[in-house]
Amino acid sequence: MDYTLSVLVENHPGVLAQISGLLSGRGFNIRSIAAGETEDSTITRIIMVVAGDDRVIDQVKKQLDRLVVVIRITDLSEIPSVDRELALVKVSSTISRRAEVFQIVDVFRAKIVDIAHKSLTIEVTGVSEKVEALIEMLTPFGIKEIVRTGKISIARGEAVAEKGGESRA
Amino acid sequence: MRMPGAKMVVEALKREGVEVVFGYPGGTIMPFFDFLHREDIRMILNRHEQGAVHAADGYARASGRVGVAVSTSGPGATNLVTGIATANMDSIPLVLITGQVPVDMIGNDAFQEADIIGISRPITKHSYLVLDVEDIPRIVKEAFHIARTGRPGPVLIDLPKDVSVAEGDFTYPEEVNIRGYKPILNGNSQAIKRAMDFVRRSKKPVIYAGGGIITSEASAELTAFARKTGIPVTLTLMGLGAFPGTDPLFLGMLGMHGTVAANQAVSECDLIIAVGARFDDRVTGRVSKFATKAKVVHVDIDPVVISKNVLVDVPVVGDAREVLQEMLKLAEPLPIDSWREELMAWKRENPLTYRQDCPVIKPQYVVEKIYELTGGDAIITTEVGQNQMWAAHYFLYDHPRTFLSSGGLGTMGYGFPAAIGAQVAFPDRVVFDIAGDGSIQMKIQELATAVLNELPVNIAILNNGYLGMVRQWQEFFFDKAYAFSCLGQRPSCPRHCNNPNGECPPYVPDFVKLAEAYGAMGIRVEHPEDVEGAIREAIQSPRTVILEFLVTREENVFPMVQPGAGINEIMIG
Numbered sequence: 001m002d003y004t005l006s007v008l009v010e011n012h013p014g015v016l017a018q019i020s021g022l023l024s025g026r027g028f029n030i031r032s033i034a035a036g037e038t039e040d041s042t043i044t045r046i047i048m049v050v051a052g053d054d055r056v057i058d059q060v061k062k063q064l065d066r067l068v069v070v071i072r073i074t075d076l077s078e079i080p081s082v083d084r085e086l087a088l089v090k091v092s093s094t095i096s097r098r099a100e101v102f103q104i105v106d107v108f109r110a111k112i113v114d115i116a117h118k119s120l121t122i123e124v125t126g127v128s129e130k131v132e133a134l135i136e137m138l139t140p141f142g143i144k145e146i147v148r149t150g151k152i153s154i155a156r157g158e159a160v161a162e163k164g165g166e167s168r169a
Numbered sequence: 170m171r172m173p174g175a176k177m178v179v180e181a182l183k184r185e186g187v188e189v190v191f192g193y194p195g196g197t198i199m200p201f202f203d204f205l206h207r208e209d210i211r212m213i214l215n216r217h218e219q220g221a222v223h224a225a226d227g228y229a230r231a232s233g234r235v236g237v238a239v240s241t242s243g244p245g246a247t248n249l250v251t252g253i254a255t256a257n258m259d260s261i262p263l264v265l266i267t268g269q270v271p272v273d274m275i276g277n278d279a280f281q282e283a284d285i286i287g288i289s290r291p292i293t294k295h296s297y298l299v300l301d302v303e304d305i306p307r308i309v310k311e312a313f314h315i316a317r318t319g320r321p322g323p324v325l326i327d328l329p330k331d332v333s334v335a336e337g338d339f340t341y342p343e344e345v346n347i348r349g350y351k352p353i354l355n356g357n358s359q360a361i362k363r364a365m366d367f368v369r370r371s372k373k374p375v376i377y378a379g380g381g382i383i384t385s386e387a388s389a390e391l392t393a394f395a396r397k398t399g400i401p402v403t404l405t406l407m408g409l410g411a412f413p414g415t416d417p418l419f420l421g422m423l424g425m426h427g428t429v430a431a432n433q434a435v436s437e438c439d440l441i442i443a444v445g446a447r448f449d450d451r452v453t454g455r456v457s458k459f460a461t462k463a464k465v466v467h468v469d470i471d472p473v474v475i476s477k478n479v480l481v482d483v484p485v486v487g488d489a490r491e492v493l494q495e496m497l498k499l500a501e502p503l504p505i506d507s508w509r510e511e512l513m514a515w516k517r518e519n520p521l522t523y524r525q526d527c528p529v530i531k532p533q534y535v536v537e538k539i540y541e542l543t544g545g546d547a548i549i550t551t552e553v554g555q556n557q558m559w560a561a562h563y564f565l566y567d568h569p570r571t572f573l574s575s576g577g578l579g580t581m582g583y584g585f586p587a588a589i590g591a592q593v594a595f596p597d598r599v600v601f602d603i604a605g606d607g608s609i610q611m612k613i614q615e616l617a618t619a620v621l622n623e624l625p626v627n628i629a630i631l632n633n634g635y636l637g638m639v640r641q642w643q644e645f646f647f648d649k650a651y652a653f654s655c656l657g658q659r660p661s662c663p664r665h666c667n668n669p670n671g672e673c674p675p676y677v678p679d680f681v682k683l684a685e686a687y688g689a690m691g692i693r694v695e696h697p698e699d700v701e702g703a704i705r706e707a708i709q710s711p712r713t714v715i716l717e718f719l720v721t722r723e724e725n726v727f728p729m730v731q732p733g734a735g736i737n738e739i740m741i742g
């Protein structure tokens with residue numbers, strides 16, 4: 001199963017390298033990782049999706065928590081959350097097949113953000129399953145390139161990640 | 170007060186009460202040494218940076234204080250790596266200070282540049298690249314705090330040369346506040362109560378304790394707890410000395426080279442009370458066969474180790490000493506006489522033994538004699554291999570911080586520099602490095618350090634002419650093909666030789682001449698009857714001494730559990 005962790009870390013140089021180094025060095029399987037500054041500029045938030053069973057995730061959390069730069073870890077799989085991912089997909093499309101692509105884009109409420117003679121670039125936002133589904137629909141047209149941000153998540157309602165579902169081991 | 174960064178570091182070391190640093194100079198760290206040598210902090214100039222880290226580590230293990238090692242950038246820093254990894258595996262508090270090229274040269278492949286922060290990241294507890302001279306007081310303060318608290322470990326401070334000469338204001342902080350670092354010390358009282366419920370209900374409990382007892386200075390509590398409840402104790406290699414080796418309740422070490430009693434106890438018990446130990450693979454053997462009948466209570470300061478290898482029924486996160494104090498309050502004598510009797514019978518019937526069946530010195534005999542002649546009152550360091558296991562088996566450690574060994578990483582070359590560090594911490598104590606002829610050559614240059622600093626360290630080389638532990642595995646698991654484990658092999662030898670005899674070429678080096686070349690005393694011992702006299706002489710001598718014991722070449726370490734087997738599947742020999 002995939003688990004989503006929201007990890008608050010010190011906004012220091014090298015922190016991402018430290019986190020990804022720890023996870024790869026210990027053989028954990030990271031599906032995606034997305035980092036960005038938070039409302040507090042000294043803190044970076046990393047949203048990571050990790051594959052594994054309960055025991056693996058327990059280790060991931062504890063190992064991360066052991067790092068001095070890690071301030072807090074929240075397991076968003078344990079609480080209701082809003083999940084989003086953004087993808088940019090470049091597909092081959094001759095003029096004759098454009099209408100079909102437009103139709104699909106419409107159904108997915110995605111956007112065309114760039115058009116060239118032989119290609120279209122589509123922006124889609126949504127849960128990862130939606131992004132996957134769109135990519136699948138676009139595959140027959142010939143996908144030239146995909147850029148995905150990886151999943152980001154935020155707790156629903158009043159809860160903020162630091163307080164809800166906290167997992168300081 | 171305004172001062173250059175390098176001086177700030179020295180000032181900060183003084184505030185931390187550092188009395189000695191181990192190190193080696195070079196370009197980028199020169200400003201630091203320049204200020205250091207104006208102060209009365211002692212500096213031991215090792216002969217290799219790895220030696221400096223191991224010495225700082227030995228100092229830390231023997232004294233309980235933070236060890237400090239200093240090197241220059243580039244090759245100086247990379248030479249620290251094995252020492253850092255050794256300390257990290259065994260949770261030893263160190264502060265490492267490395268010079269670095271000036272900030273604006275970092276990343277340019279400048280002369281003697283190495284990204285030591287990147288290189289050492291997986292083997293340090295934390296590290297700092299100092300970019301602003303004003304940060305130095307806080308960074309040093311934090312580094313010492315992080316190194317010694319929680320589960321201790323090495324912390325590295327990388328100090329670019331321009332920062333060390335830039336001036337800043339030195340105000341040493343009173344307190345440390347790191348938002349991401351708040352070790353949990355006192356165990357949850359509910360968890361402790363539950364743990365004690367398990368203890369009370371158990372009919373066949375055993376205590377399995379490790380290096381965490383020594384780190385947290387919990388030996389007195391552990392001993393009191395075991396004696397009050399009557400529960401027998403087994404220790405890991407790292408835990409030796411945490412519980413008196415001569416106590417009737419002591420079962421010996423467990424694991425791959427554990428005693429029959431200890432491994433049987435763990436295999437048959439219905440409750441393991443693990444304290445400050447981490448269920449390392451050398452302890453558990455095949456995990457699926459480990460302690461299959463037991464519930465597990467696990468006390469450790471590091472949540473990571475709980476349920477990592479072995480699933481735990483009652484986890485208690487906290488400092489071993491604080492938790493044991495609480496457990497002791499709830500402890501009562503347990504009605505487990507028949508279980509204890511069973512264990513004592515195993516212990517009686519399966520003592521650690523060897524056969525003195527030839528006129529050649531037995532390595533075990535040497536360790537036994539060192540134990541006898543020091544009255545057990547010595548600090549023992551070890552190298553790695555058979556020598557390490559015999560040092561663990563045939564010397565009974567009654568006190569913590571008297572057995573210093575590279576348990577986690579198994580670093581050959583650790584023992585001698587560690588002995589130097591221990592002797593620096595305790596100038597008046599008897600210190601022995603129980604060494605193999607292979608391992609000692611890894612850090613032999615530290616003889617100069619020992620001799621010049623007038624450290625009366627004794628090195629007992631159990632010279633079997635082999636990388637003995639490798640040879641033992643070859644004997645058992647590789648059809649006795651001694652590939653590259655004979656330290657005497659030359660082109661004139663048969664390509665495949667597993668039959669050492671009198672025609673072997675002379676051993677290289679001549680350890681006695683080597684000792685003499687360094688100004689140390691060298692004694693070669695060839696006959697069992699000369700062992701005692703030589704050990705006596707070494708103990709009495711104020712000099713650095715190499716005792717070279719020519720021991721049986723193909724002695725094996727027993728008991729032994731084969732890799733991959735359950736720890737109750739024991740080869741006795």
Ligand SMILES: Cc1ncc(C[n+]2csc(CCOP(=O)(O)OP(=O)(O)O)c2C)c(N)n1
Pocket residue numbers: 552553554555556557579580581582604605606607608609631633635636637638639
């Ligand atoms: C730095 C390092 N390299 C290799 C090894 C693998 N190794 C483990 S024990 C051993 C043999 C040690 O030989 P010696 O020091 O003579 O000790 P003995 O086993 O003969 O007592 C070796 C090579 C190691 N532990 N450390």
Ligand SMILES: [Mg+2]
Pocket residue numbers: 605606607631632633634635636637
């Ligand atoms: Mg040897």
